[in-house]
Amino acid sequence: MPAFRYLHLDVFPASPGGGNHLGVVVDAGEWSDAAMQRFARWTNLVETVFLAPANSAGASYRVRIFTPQREIAFAGHPSVGSAHAALYCGLAEVRDQLLWQECLAGVLPIRVENAGMERELLLRTPPARVLATGHDAHTLLPAALAGASSGSLSPALVEGGRRWWLAEMVDEASLRSWQPDHGAIRALAKASSSLGLCAFARSAGVTGGGQHTPGLVVRAFAEGVGITEDPASGAANGLLAAYLVQAEPRGELAHGYVVSQGREIGHDARLRVRIEADAIWVGGPCRTVIDGSLDWSPG
Numbered sequence: 001m002p003a004f005r006y007l008h009l010d011v012f013p014a015s016p017g018g019g020n021h022l023g024v025v026v027d028a029g030e031w032s033d034a035a036m037q038r039f040a041r042w043t044n045l046v047e048t049v050f051l052a053p054a055n056s057a058g059a060s061y062r063v064r065i066f067t068p069q070r071e072i073a074f075a076g077h078p079s080v081g082s083a084h085a086a087l088y089c090g091l092a093e094v095r096d097q098l099l100w101q102e103c104l105a106g107v108l109p110i111r112v113e114n115a116g117m118e119r120e121l122l123l124r125t126p127p128a129r130v131l132a133t134g135h136d137a138h139t140l141l142p143a144a145l146a147g148a149s150s151g152s153l154s155p156a157l158v159e160g161g162r163r164w165w166l167a168e169m170v171d172e173a174s175l176r177s178w179q180p181d182h183g184a185i186r187a188l189a190k191a192s193s194s195l196g197l198c199a200f201a202r203s204a205g206v207t208g209g210g211q212h213t214p215g216l217v218v219r220a221f222a223e224g225v226g227i228t229e230d231p232a233s234g235a236a237n238g239l240l241a242a243y244l245v246q247a248e249p250r251g252e253l254a255h256g257y258v259v260s261q262g263r264e265i266g267h268d269a270r271l272r273v274r275i276e277a278d279a280i281w282v283g284g285p286c287r288t289v290i291d292g293s294l295d296w297s298p299g
Helices: 033-044 076-088 172-177 182-192 234-247
Strands: 003-011 020-025 050-053 061-066 098-103 106-113 122-123 131-132 158-160 162-168 196-209 212-223 256-261 269-275 280-284 286-295
Touching: 003 076, 020 033, 020 076, 033 050, 033 061, 050 076, 061 076, 076 098, 076 106, 076 122, 076 234, 076 280, 076 286, 098 122, 122 172, 122 269, 158 234, 162 182, 162 234, 172 212, 182 196, 196 234, 196 256, 212 234, 234 269, 234 280
Parallel strands: 020 050, 061 098, 162 196, 212 256
Antiparallel strands: 003 020, 003 286, 050 061, 098 106, 106 122, 122 280, 131 158, 158 162, 196 212, 256 269, 269 280
């Protein structure tokens, strides 16, 4: 069997090993759908991606994203990781500070900022819309939020690429110590065709270079796809940013902030959210942990 290049990435790490795992098959243009699904099932990662030359005019590369169960059109940390892999392996060139990623959700821009170990990749998130708000927005929502101390914003169901329930907690300490009912979140996710519940709280943020950036702490329980808690969620954070812009257009977070996620499950992820007049960008750093060869049948 031919050998293929394979990368294992740490996506959005604030410290080594703190981010979200991603497997990347670099030269997968000839792989069959069945081979991709079989390999993604074998890796048993939340997502495994497969890179190939672009089909669409203007796209930098093409990516297909698989969970162990199925192919999905879009996800945040696999998109950022794919962009990192395309640059790392010399498959794409930055044009006007952008890469253009072709995936099942279309051709999406990814902004490249800084270089070397300081490089960050930010994905422009798909348009989002709020489907429902309020503690009574779904009959199963109160059970999913049992034991939580709610913050000032109402819970909301938001859709854009993915679908998540969002809920603000009163402060960082209460969110970090919250012991949610995962069965109740799973039931809500299944009943509402959503990924699950993304809970957030405002934090002190970071100060550096004479500037202060506000912050959020995020915990994402993607029980709808069998993930108890996600260490770093690009898509969920994009939907959260869209909701904050709508709910608090002149608030402290309306121009962007930094996100801490994953500490409760032994990770340490950092995401950056930049909010512009017509776009929301979500991303952060990415590191190659393993660069090797893969012995796998592409057929």
